Amino acid sequence: MLILITYDVNTQTEAGRRRLRKVAKQCVNYGQRVQNSVFECQMDAAKCREVKAILENIIDKDVDSLRFYYIGDKYKNKVEHIGAKPGFDVKDPLIF
Amino acid sequence: MLILITYDVNTQTEAGRRRLRKVAKQCVNYGQRVQNSVFECQMDAAKCREVKAILENIIDKDVDSLRFYYIGDKYKNKVEHIGAKPGFDVKDPLIF
Numbered sequence: 001m002l003i004l005i006t007y008d009v010n011t012q013t014e015a016g017r018r019r020l021r022k023v024a025k026q027c028v029n030y031g032q033r034v035q036n037s038v039f040e041c042q043m044d045a046a047k048c049r050e051v052k053a054i055l056e057n058i059i060d061k062d063v064d065s066l067r068f069y070y071i072g073d074k075y076k077n078k079v080e081h082i083g084a085k086p087g088f089d090v091k092d093p094l095i096f
Numbered sequence: 097m098l099i100l101i102t103y104d105v106n107t108q109t110e111a112g113r114r115r116l117r118k119v120a121k122q123c124v125n126y127g128q129r130v131q132n133s134v135f136e137c138q139m140d141a142a143k144c145r146e147v148k149a150i151l152e153n154i155i156d157k158d159v160d161s162l163r164f165y166y167i168g169d170k171y172k173n174k175v176e177h178i179g180a181k182p183g184f185d186v187k188d189p190l191i192f
Contacts, residue, residue: 008182027139035161037132060179061179074169079165080164084106084158086104
């Protein structure tokens, strides 16, 4: 099923910027980056629990957040993209 | 129906930062900000066309992007939030 992961990581500190890099690095193991803080992941419930546990351990829940959107299997007509296509390098600092 | 709007605006230039502020300012007229670049909007197809046209006019399609996710009406179990709750001030520069 298609699951969307979006995140906000507070990058005002060096520790925050490190968390952001870690979150992004983990997410690429589970899905495709479609925007800077948005990943689309094709995964089952078990994989989703796995990545959720990993990400929960990385973020600072007082200042960062994660959102999971369970889009389901029939998503072809549920997603629309306008503008630049993503071309992110996961080694980039990912901050802008 | 619940429609998710996510955006990436390239803020490397002052013009980009201006576009980012404009996009966010428009989005708050249509829905609730749940993360820095993620809005959840309860709207019908007509409203969605309206905001889409407005946002398309603001962004630079070569470097920015918009994504629309049509989540539908039954979304209660489709969204999960972990961590900090959003508390954005729309007048903030919205860049971090």
